[in-house]
Amino acid sequence: xxxxxxxxxxVTIAFSFIILGLGGLFGLLQALNRVPFLSMPGVLEVxxxxxxxxxxxxxxxxxxxxxxxxxxxxxxxxSPRILKLEMDRRLLALSLAMMLAGGVIATITILAGxxxxxxxxxxPMKAHPAFYWGAALLILGSWVFTAAFVKQYLxxxxxxxxxxxxxxxxxxxxxxxxxxxxxxxxVITVLKDFIPMSxxxxxxxxxxxxxxxxxxxxxxxxxxxxxxxxxxxxxxPKKLGVQLFSExxxxxxxxxxxxxxxxxxxxxxxxxxxxxxxxxxxxxxLTLIVATPSMLTxxxxxxxMEKAGRARGGNGLLGWLAKQPWKDPVYLGLVMSLVIFGVxxxxxxxxxxxxxxxxxxNTTWVPGHFxxxxxxxxxxxxxxxxxxxxxxxxxxxxxxxTAAYSHILLWTIGxxxxxxxxxxxxxxxAPRRTSNIEYGGLLPSTWVLPMxxxxxxxxxxxxxxxxxxxxxxxxxxxxxxxxxxxxxMKIGNPSPETTEFNPLLDNLKMWVIFAAILIVxxxxxxxxxxxxxxxxxxxxxxxxxx
Amino acid sequence: xxxxxxxxxxxxxIVIVASIVAGMAxxxxxxxxxxxxxxxCNATPIDVTTLTEEFQPGVKQIAxxxxxxNILAGQFFWNPNKIVLEDPVRIEFRITxxxxxxxxxxxGTNVNVMVFPGYVAEFVWEPPKDAQGKYLxxxxxxxxxxxxxxxxxxxxxxxxxxxxxxxITNGSNTEDVGEFSKxxxxxxxxxxxxxx
Numbered sequence: 053x054x055x056x057x058x059x060x061x062x063v064t065i066a067f068s069f070i071i072l073g074l075g076g077l078f079g080l081l082q083a084l085n086r087v088p089f090l091s092m093p094g095v096l097e098v099x100x101x102x103x104x105x106x107x108x109x110x111x112x113x114x115x116x117x118x119x120x121x122x123x124x125x126x127x128x129x130x131s132p133r134i135l136k137l138e139m140d141r142r143l144l145a146l147s148l149a150m151m152l153a154g155g156v157i158a159t160i161t162i163l164a165g166x167x168x169x170x171x172x173x174x175x176p177m178k179a180h181p182a183f184y185w186g187a188a189l190l191i192l193g194s195w196v197f198t199a200a201f202v203k204q205y206l207x208x209x210x211x212x213x214x215x216x217x218x219x220x221x222x223x224x225x226x227x228x229x230x231x232x233x234x235x236x237x238x239v240i241t242v243l244k245d246f247i248p249m250s251x252x253x254x255x256x257x258x259x260x261x262x263x264x265x266x267x268x269x270x271x272x273x274x275x276x277x278x279x280x281x282x283x284x285x286x287x288x289p290k291k292l293g294v295q296l297f298s299e300x301x302x303x304x305x306x307x308x309x310x311x312x313x314x315x316x317x318x319x320x321x322x323x324x325x326x327x328x329x330x331x332x333x334x335x336x337x338l339t340l341i342v343a344t345p346s347m348l349t350x351x352x353x354x355x356x357m358e359k360a361g362r363a364r365g366g367n368g369l370l371g372w373l374a375k376q377p378w379k380d381p382v383y384l385g386l387v388m389s390l391v392i393f394g395v396x397x398x399x400x401x402x403x404x405x406x407x408x409x410x411x412x413x414n415t416t417w418v419p420g421h422f423x424x425x426x427x428x429x430x431x432x433x434x435x436x437x438x439x440x441x442x443x444x445x446x447x448x449x450x451x452x453x454t455a456a457y458s459h460i461l462l463w464t465i466g467x468x469x470x471x472x473x474x475x476x477x478x479x480x481x482a483p484r485r486t487s488n489i490e491y492g493g494l495l496p497s498t499w500v501l502p503m504x505x506x507x508x509x510x511x512x513x514x515x516x517x518x519x520x521x522x523x524x525x526x527x528x529x530x531x532x533x534x535x536x537x538x539x540x541m542k543i544g545n546p547s548p549e550t551t552e553f554n555p556l557l558d559n560l561k562m563w564v565i566f567a568a569i570l571i572v573x574x575x576x577x578x579x580x581x582x583x584x585x586x587x588x589x590x591x592x593x594x595x596x597x598x
Numbered sequence: 599x600x601x602x603x604x605x606x607x608x609x610x611x612i613v614i615v616a617s618i619v620a621g622m623a624x625x626x627x628x629x630x631x632x633x634x635x636x637x638x639c640n641a642t643p644i645d646v647t648t649l650t651e652e653f654q655p656g657v658k659q660i661a662x663x664x665x666x667x668n669i670l671a672g673q674f675f676w677n678p679n680k681i682v683l684e685d686p687v688r689i690e691f692r693i694t695x696x697x698x699x700x701x702x703x704x705x706g707t708n709v710n711v712m713v714f715p716g717y718v719a720e721f722v723w724e725p726p727k728d729a730q731g732k733y734l735x736x737x738x739x740x741x742x743x744x745x746x747x748x749x750x751x752x753x754x755x756x757x758x759x760x761x762x763x764x765x766i767t768n769g770s771n772t773e774d775v776g777e778f779s780k781x782x783x784x785x786x787x788x789x790x791x792x793x794x
């Protein structure tokens with residue numbers, strides 16, 4: 053079978069929603085299982101080993117696999133249409149084969165219970181080698197896709213020297229630049245430490261491997277966020293029929309993402325012994341800087357919305373809000389994900405605020421935060437953009453508009469209930485990542501009610517997730533016999549989508565070099581500290597054994 | 599590109615954003631530098647294979663109100679799992695793991711430190727003066743199938759509060775902190791699990 057861009061996009065996007073269905077079901081089971089003293093014998097009994105097994109899948113599947121599949125699929129669809137150039141199809145075929153093989157291998161290993169190491173797989177706990185090989189194959193496959201995309205872009209750049217990079221392509225390039233920044237340290241440590249540890253019992257240093265992991269771990273969040281930011285910039289003005297308020301401001305925001313997404317990993321390691329306060333503080337400041345592009349984005353999108361709303365006759369301070377195309381589920385979902393991301397982003401600033409982190413580190417505050425961010429952009433942002441792809445890419449109708457609306461509504465309400473309850477319990481020290489928080493009845497009473505409330509939120513989220521998976525997979529299966537036609541992306545309309553070449557903003561090569569320098573400066577000191585003290589390797593420990 | 603009318607809003611917003619970021623950075627720097635509140639913790643490498651000879655878990659009082667607490671973590675225990683301290687002013691913790699990564703949290707305080715095999719985490723906690731009673735200690739980093747059962751208890755006993763507080767404060771005013779980092783944990787809403 054010959055792989056072209058459309059086939060690639062169809063397979064990866066469909067695959068990501070299958071994972072979403074399974075991972076979402078697991079999420080519900082986890083939330084119910086964590087309610088103190090809620091006993092569900094015979095109904096929803098989750099043993100401890102099952103809990104950590106499905107938690108591993110929930111994390112790896114939803115945080116790593118879905119973004120990789122969905123983002124590569126979106127890019128394979130959008131980029132050839134905007135640039136009017138084919139991608140290298142041999143690279144596409146290779147990438148698809150590697151990513152699918154890697155994903156399937158890792159999934160089987162996790163579901164077989166051979167990799168109960170959670171999404172962070174901290175050494176020296178070890179999983180079956182197939183888990184690391186599967187993950188490595190998935191990521192290397194995404195690198196092959198990145199090569200195809202960059203090759204296509206450079207070809208376009210040579211052919212269009214005086215033209216500014218279209219904003220959608222600019223955003224997607226940013227996404228993959230950040231992805232390469234993020235995954236390089238991960239691939240280094242998986243090949244150097246984890247695979248030898250798992251296969252040959254190599255002793256590894258805990259502090260060093262954690263530092264490599266978080267070198268990757270925070271840039272990952274910008275990878276999964278950036279395509280949705282791109283779609284805010286690209287689709288919202290399009291839906292409104294106006295120009296983006298400021299394209300140059302959007303490009304500045306993307307440049308800041310390229311620069312500051314990666315050199316911030318120590319803010320996940322504030323409570324790690326053996327890393328000096330000075331370096332942690334440096335990463336704190338860089339984290340605050342990476343909050344600025346989000347603030348610029350919020351302003352730029354809201355200004356675009358206001359401009360369009362006023363042009364349609366919305367007066368007064370907030371009258372323009374009523375003049376928005378809320379009946380379009382794609383538009384509603386995009387704006388909703390922007391609003392929720394604002395709340396999630398602010399709590400991220402609290403996590404990253406150095407001293408304050410001690411209060412919330414590894415408590416339920418943290419999953420409260422990242423469900424507001426990744427849970428939001430993945431389930432609302434990715435899904436509504438997929439609705440837009442139904443007509444353009446899959447040539448299907450949306451099987452149920454009711455399902456599309458209930459997905460956005462139920463998910464948003466459920467997410468707020470779940471996350472606010474988790475924030476609250478986190479302030480009182482309730483731990484995350486535990487199958488059970490009863491501690492033999494010694495748990496503080498402040499933990500009980502929020503966990504009960506969070507379960508209600510999780511049930512609503514699950515219902516919203518079911519509606520989302522039904523709206524997408526149902527449309528793929530039945531969308532040619534029934535359903536309503538939905539407006540696509542209308543790529544190329546209005547045309548042209550390009551602006552004049554800006555020697556500062558469109559010079560991505562220069563910004564990538566600056567970013568690389570910043571990353572080296574931010575990480576050379578902590579690594580110097582780790583290695584100059586002398587590493588202290590420890591033998592691997594089988595997960596789950598006592 | 600925004601028109602000229604829009605451009606002024608753009609610049610105003612950039613100034614607002616820059617001020618917010620600078621303000622937050624300044625307040626964190628103030629707490630870190632002026633009040634010496636930093637999330638830092640010393641780490642001394644230790645050979646995990648000879649741990650039992652080099653590291654003795656237990657509680658030792660070295661001066662009035664000053665304690666050294668050595669804790670060994672493992673799947674799925676804290677040793678010691680019951681710690682009783684009378685009128686503590688300064689507690690010097692040394693914690694390490696014999697197997698995988700654990701997380702040391704005294705619930706209701708902001709004592710929150712990762713525990714690694716191969717390293718001894720060393721930090722100081724100066725508990726707030728109203729800290730009293732039994733505190734739950736949990737493991738907050740996934741460490742295996744029995745992770746959720748890993749717990750211990752810290753009991754802080756208070757004698758005649760006013761008098762002894764004064765004595766102890768004088769006794770511990772020495773700046774000799776040895777190899778310990780000068781970490782002071784922020785006082786945070788002390789949730790007391792049950793009255794001692």
